[in-house]
Amino acid sequence: MNASVEPHPLTALIARRHWTATMFLTRVDACHRALGHGGIGTRKEKVCRWVAGTTPYITVQLAMAEVFGVDRREVHHRGWPDWLLLAFHDDRVVLESAWTPVGTVKALENLGGPVDRRGFLVASTGTLAAIVAQWATAPSSTSAPAAGRRVGRQVVELFDTRLDALRHLDDQVGSGQAYDAATAELRLIIRILAESAYTDDIGRRLYAAAAEASRLAGWCAYDAGHTAAAERHFVAALRAAASASDDTMAAIVLAFWANLRYARGDARGALGLLDGALSARGKITSPRVMAMLHARRARAHSKARESVAAFRAVDAALTAYDRAGPAADDLSGMYWVTAGELHQVAASSALTLKDPRRALAHFDAAFSHHDPYDPDREARGAAIYLARKSAAHLALGDIDAALESAHEVVGRMGGVDSARGSSTLDELRAELGKHQQARAVQEFLGLTA
Numbered sequence: 075m076n077a078s079v080e081p082h083p084l085t086a087l088i089a090r091r092h093w094t095a096t097m098f099l100t101r102v103d104a105c106h107r108a109l110g111h112g113g114i115g116t117r118k119e120k121v122c123r124w125v126a127g128t129t130p131y132i133t134v135q136l137a138m139a140e141v142f143g144v145d146r147r148e149v150h151h152r153g154w155p156d157w158l159l160l161a162f163h164d165d166r167v168v169l170e171s172a173w174t175p176v177g178t179v180k181a182l183e184n185l186g187g188p189v190d191r192r193g194f195l196v197a198s199t200g201t202l203a204a205i206v207a208q209w210a211t212a213p214s215s216t217s218a219p220a221a222g223r224r225v226g227r228q229v230v231e232l233f234d235t236r237l238d239a240l241r242h243l244d245d246q247v248g249s250g251q252a253y254d255a256a257t258a259e260l261r262l263i264i265r266i267l268a269e270s271a272y273t274d275d276i277g278r279r280l281y282a283a284a285a286e287a288s289r290l291a292g293w294c295a296y297d298a299g300h301t302a303a304a305e306r307h308f309v310a311a312l313r314a315a316a317s318a319s320d321d322t323m324a325a326i327v328l329a330f331w332a333n334l335r336y337a338r339g340d341a342r343g344a345l346g347l348l349d350g351a352l353s354a355r356g357k358i359t360s361p362r363v364m365a366m367l368h369a370r371r372a373r374a375h376s377k378a379r380e381s382v383a384a385f386r387a388v389d390a391a392l393t394a395y396d397r398a399g400p401a402a403d404d405l406s407g408m409y410w411v412t413a414g415e416l417h418q419v420a421a422s423s424a425l426t427l428k429d430p431r432r433a434l435a436h437f438d439a440a441f442s443h444h445d446p447y448d449p450d451r452e453a454r455g456a457a458i459y460l461a462r463k464s465a466a467h468l469a470l471g472d473i474d475a476a477l478e479s480a481h482e483v484v485g486r487m488g489g490v491d492s493a494r495g496s497s498t499l500d501e502l503r504a505e506l507g508k509h510q511q512a513r514a515v516q517e518f519l520g521l522t523a
């Protein structure tokens with residue numbers, strides 16, 4: 075997958091219709107006149123200003139709504155630029171389908187086709203809250219077709235085995251190849267759900283498999299920089315988890331979705347998703363999932379610059395993990411949640427909160443703990459954490475230690491397809507670029523140019 079993204083919903087909407095900026099403005103100008111507000115002109119610089127952050131006059135927005143076929147009341151209700159998201163009609167199927175098995179299949183089917191390369195969030199914070207509330211009250215039922223070849227436990231177990239392999243494939247080769255494999259697996263599961271006969275128990279397991287396939291596809295899309303595709307997959311995955319009556323699976327989906335939200339600047343929305351997951355804590359069967367939820371809360375609070383809440387969440391994550399038994403007794407998909415992983419998250423949170431000494435203490439604990447972080451399990455994640463460790467050393471003025479970690483980043487990233495990993499290296503190079511007076515820094519920047 076190409077890591078290029080659309081920077082603004084308006085840019086994507088104009089491109090989808092194969093218009094130039096002038097063609098779009100000509101239509102808006104005509105609607106503006108028809109509404110009795112006069113002309114607005116058609117200089118393409120207007121679109122550039124709107125995309126760059128200038129809010130159009132409300133009358134101009136109302137004219138745009140006419141052009142895009144959006145109810146004008148939504149312009150006032152949602153505000154700029156959130157109301158533009160309603161013009162993406164394929165999103166509305168995923169966001170607004172009924173919370174029933176039929177609605178779940180409909181939402182999953184609308185994820186098909188090439189990867190959606192839009193680089194912006196498709197759900198407003200208000201929409202997030204509504205989705206979490208709908209999940210919490212969704213009816214627990216499966217709905218098998220009246221006719222069709224009956225499938226049983228063996229089919230579900232094969233899906234579980236294949237999904238486990240896909241998770242490890244993503245660890246080793248990155249998101250590009252794994253995304254295509256996950257969406258292919260999802261299409262097969264959807265077909266079984268829509269065309270086969272099965273018992274309620276098998277139905278729930280099939281919906282859970284669909285939730286995991288869509289969750290994995292969402293994670294891969296996020297890793298490749300395709301935010302809209304990722305969010306659509308996470309919404310559909312949450313619907314499938316609801317149809318499976320699987321609150322633990324839903325909590326996993328919400329945790330990964332929260333990661334996307336705080337990474338894209340919406341810490342409050344991320345905390346809303348995590349609060350929703352934790353509201354069902356009595357039904358979550360995995361201590362590692364509970365630890366992951368608290369760890370994601372730590373990152374969200376750190377992004378919101380809430381240090382006390384962040385470190386409380388770190389403590390809660392480590393406490394929850396202390397209750398976990400052997401990994402073999404937990405969910406197969408939680409193999410990566412170790413005490414070392416939690417210390418890496420704690421270190422990342424401390425670094426975001428401008429506390430590099432605490433960050434380095436947690437980075438060290440990630441490897442010195444008796445249940446350490448395994449850098450060989452996932453090259454991409456190891457590289458990202460090493461880049462943050464390098465940044466912590468830089469913050470303390472230790473350029474030699476920073477470069478040592480930076481060279482490890484380059485070694486880990488070789489051959490891994492990950493926009494997140496590449497952007498992390500770019501950010502590290504930018505920080506090192508502030509120290510170009512050091513010859514070793516110059517050499518590193520030349521090596522990684």
